[in-house]
Amino acid sequence: MNCVKTLELISEFHAGALDETDRVVVHTHLLECVTCAEVFNDVEVIVRVAKVTYLETSIHFPDEHELWRRMNLTKA
Amino acid sequence: MSVAEIENMPPTDFELAQKSAAGDMDAFEELYRRHFRRVYALCLRMMGNPTEAEDLTQEVFTNLYKKIGSFRGDSAFTTWLHRMTVNQVLMHFRKRSTRSERTTEEGETPVQIVLGTENPNRMPIIDRIALEKAIAELPPGYRTVFVLHDVEGHEHEEIASILGIAAGTSKSQLHKARLKLRNLLKEQAALN
Incomplete structure (x- = not known):
């Protein structure tokens, strides 16, 4: 498998969504190709950091009372 | 469960939605208090900008107030509101002025990975x-x-x-x- 094809399948490989044949071929390519392995590792890091990005505990929420006050609610 | 316990249970989202649809503003305010953080967080995640997220949160609840009567309880209120919020953000994207960057037919910037010419340094540790x-x-x-x-x-x-x-x-x-x-x-x- 070449690099272009491997890169196309990296997200599916990461999700464990490839069939066994493709999974083995991509895995083998990643063991042999440093460039593709780096892309895969980077994707893995991005997905991992994304999960803790924008956690509600890290969000600075605006004043909900003020926001409520500013809303001018009228039925359509 | 005793009658007293049942009477003391907080109203469900569906009950609040029905009261809101009948014009009960206190009921709608209670819905707003319950779901404000979730809606704002989603808007912020999708917009990436606190000011726009705040404006959109207002738009979502204004829209919710107008359409609350159409909630029939077929799905969870949170699911319904989530979908409404996503749709509101997508509408906002569509209304936005045209971007200056080059785009594909799908309206996206092409991703290019040129093997062998990449920065030799790995992607930095990201936070x-x-x-x-x-x-x-x-x-x-x-x-x-x-x-x-x-x-x-x-x-x-x-x-x-x-x-x-x-x-x-x-x-x-x-x-x-x-x-x-x-x-x-x-x-x-x-x-x-």
């Missing part, structure tokens, strides 16, 4: 701040799918249903979004 910044720079279509899948944890089938696209399109957009993020993060690092 949340860097990733938030990069997410905010994604084209809206990529950002929406990335946030719904990798941040919010939805499956492709759910995203397809929410956005009215094929699951395969969702997968493809997600993949392109991740590669685009990788490039953006490397660009950020090169500038620092």
Whole structure:
């Protein structure tokens, strides 16, 4: 498998969504190709950091009372 | 459970929605208090900008107030509101002025990975701040799918249903979004 094809399948490989044949071929390519392995590792890091990005505990929420006050609610 | 206990139970979202539809503003305010944080958080994740997220949160609840009578309780209120919020953000994207960057037919910036000519340095160790910044720079279509899948944890089938696209399109957009993020993060690092 070449690099272009491997890169196309990296997200599916990461999700464990490839069939066994493709999974083995991509895995083998990643063991042999440093460039593709780096892309895969980077994707893995991005997905991992994304999960803790924008956690509600890290969000600075605006004043909900003020926001409520500013809303001018009228039925359509 | 005793009658007293049942009477003391807080009203469900569905009950509050029904009261709101009948014009009970206190009931609607209670719905707002319950769901404000969730709606704002979703808007912020999709917009990447607190001011726009605040404006959109207002728009979502204004729209919710107008349409509350159409909630029949067929799905969970949170699911219904989530979908309404995503749709509101997508409408906002569509109304936005045209972007100056070059786009493909799908309205997205092409992702380019040129093997062998990449920066020899690996992508730097990323933190949340860097990733938030990069997410905010994604084209809206990529950002929406990335946030719904990798941040919010939805499956492709759910995203397809929410956005009215094929699951395969969702997968493809997600993949392109991740590669685009990788490039953006490397660009950020090169500038620092």
